[in-house]
Amino acid sequence: xxxxxxxxxxxxxxxxxxxxxxxxxxxxxxxxxxxxxxxxxxxxxxxxxxxxxxxxxxxxxxxxxxxxxxxxxxxxxxxxxxxxxxxxxxxxxxxxxxxxxxxxxxxxxxxxxxxxxxxxxxxxxxxxxxxxxxxxxxxxxxxxxxxxxxxxxxxxxx
Numbered sequence: 333x334x335x336x337x338x339x340x341x342x343x344x345x346x347x348x349x350x351x352x353x354x355x356x357x358x359x360x361x362x363x364x365x366x367x368x369x370x371x372x373x374x375x376x377x378x379x380x381x382x383x384x385x386x387x388x389x390x391x392x393x394x395x396x397x398x399x400x401x402x403x404x405x406x407x408x409x410x411x412x413x414x415x416x417x418x419x420x421x422x423x424x425x426x427x428x429x430x431x432x433x434x435x436x437x438x439x440x441x442x443x444x445x446x447x448x449x450x451x452x453x454x455x456x457x458x459x460x461x462x463x464x465x466x467x468x469x470x471x472x473x474x475x476x477x478x479x480x481x482x483x484x485x486x487x488x489x490x
Contacts, residue, residue, distance in 0.1 A: 374389065
């Protein structure tokens with residue numbers, strides 16, 4: 333599978349100190365607009381390797397999440413750039429990305445390789461934003477605010 337390293341990280345020694353490119357090839361990298369629960373945007377870098385999802389603010393690592401920890405994907409059908417990744421024991425990751433479908437297709441394929449026993453559920457909802465689907469990890473360590481089952485996109489699930 334060919335890498336989509338739009339940030340050119342493979343030739344950046346600062347990132348090579350954090351990600352071992354030999355044992356963890358970059359499958360996707362690009363700029364995103366991270367959205368917090370108050371809809372405040374901040375520019376970040378998103379990196380998908382064959383094992384992890386990384387989020388950087390400038391050159392500082394903010395998140396390193398195993399792909400296997402991803403539990404649900406929620407896509408905004410109104411804003412075709414917005415996506416929300418839900419994780420069982422970590423904070424959700426909500427962002428805007430122009431190449432959303434390209435990223436999600438790679439993520440779903442990698443998830444199927446590392447967790448063939450589980451279906452990564454994909455939902456599509458219309459609305460101004462996905463803020464209402466953020467989960468509160470402080471109250472309990474589980475995903476607790478999913479869209480209704482009829483919003484599932486089973487044809488996109490692997």
